Amino acid sequence: MSLLINEQLKTIADLVLNKKAELAEQRKNADEHIYSAKTNHFLSIWRENLIEIYANSITRDLDETYLHLKNWGDNIVNLLVDLQIPLDLAIEEVRFYRETIGIIIRDEAKNLNFSLDSLYDVISRFDSVVDRAVHWLSLSYSRTHAALLQAAEKEMDDLTIPIVRVTEEIGVLPLIGDIDTLRAQQLMERALSQGTELNLSYIIIDLSGVPIIDTMVAAQLFKVISALKLIGIDAKLTGIRPEIAQTMVNLGIDFQDVHTFSSLHLAIKSLNK
Numbered sequence: 324m325s326l327l328i329n330e331q332l333k334t335i336a337d338l339v340l341n342k343k344a345e346l347a348e349q350r351k352n353a354d355e356h357i358y359s360a361k362t363n364h365f366l367s368i369w370r371e372n373l374i375e376i377y378a379n380s381i382t383r384d385l386d387e388t389y390l391h392l393k394n395w396g397d398n399i400v401n402l403l404v405d406l407q408i409p410l411d412l413a414i415e416e417v418r419f420y421r422e423t424i425g426i427i428i429r430d431e432a433k434n435l436n437f438s439l440d441s442l443y444d445v446i447s448r449f450d451s452v453v454d455r456a457v458h459w460l461s462l463s464y465s466r467t468h469a470a471l472l473q474a475a476e477k478e479m480d481d482l483t484i485p486i487v488r489v490t491e492e493i494g495v496l497p498l499i500g501d502i503d504t505l506r507a508q509q510l511m512e513r514a515l516s517q518g519t520e521l522n523l524s525y526i527i528i529d530l531s532g533v534p535i536i537d538t539m540v541a542a543q544l545f546k547v548i549s550a551l552k553l554i555g556i557d558a559k560l561t562g563i564r565p566e567i568a569q570t571m572v573n574l575g576i577d578f579q580d581v582h583t584f585s586s587l588h589l590a591i592k593s594l595n596k
Contacts, residue, residue, distance in 0.1 A: 376395060380448070421450070486521065486526065497532065515554065
């Protein structure tokens with residue numbers, strides 16, 4: 324690329340940089356009724372950072388620009404998630420500046436008498452940068468959301484499969500809701516880890532809140548009880564309601580080798596003798 328072209332590209336880049344605050348304000352004015360003042364303030368900073376990357380990409384090496392975009396996507400995505408700005412609206416911001424800055428590049432290139440080939444090269448380069456911005460933003464956003472969902476699921480597991488210590492040796496694991504394969508695995512892991520961590524001798528699994536006991540659920544419960552036995556923890560079952568007991572008998576499910584109690588109170592009373 325000739326020295327003249329480089330100087331002309333720098334002129335375009337400087338023009339965009341000089342308009343940075345003005346361009347950021349344009350989008351703010353369009354969205355200020357949607358977001359709070361605090362959110363609009365942070366978005367203005369985010370927009371100015373994006374405009375800087377776009378402007379510098381006109382003259383900067385592409386690989387260097389892509390690196391800046393990656394860092395920008397990684398750093399800014401937490402802000403977007405915290406502000407609860409959906410990904411589609413964030414991408415709309417990116418595309419808004421593609422059009423706005425694209426018009427500036429086109430008009431200034433005409434003023435500088437760019438050839439069609441030179442104009443095509445600049446616009447193609449700019450479009451490549453914008454496409455990469457969408458890519459990194461989407462990737463970072465998806466990763467962050469996935470991590471947040473995973474953390475939320477873990478917190479939910481801790482709440483839905485809690486082990487409550489009632490004495491030095493006895494813990495209660497109250498189950499609520501349906502038990503599917505995934506939840507049964509979580510039950511196994513939590514019973515073993517918490518039982519060991521709390522140094523329990525007994526875990527009472529209370530089924531009062533489980534609406535259905537089928538062969539799959541029964542098999543999973545047996546596995547949990549067997550695994551607990553291997554690490555020296557004796558498991559008891561309580562809260563098997565009459566209708567559940569009748570269903571279990573009809574299904575041929577046999578708990579005769581497992582100590583069962585009609586209520587949690589009776590189980591704790593029996594173990595405290």
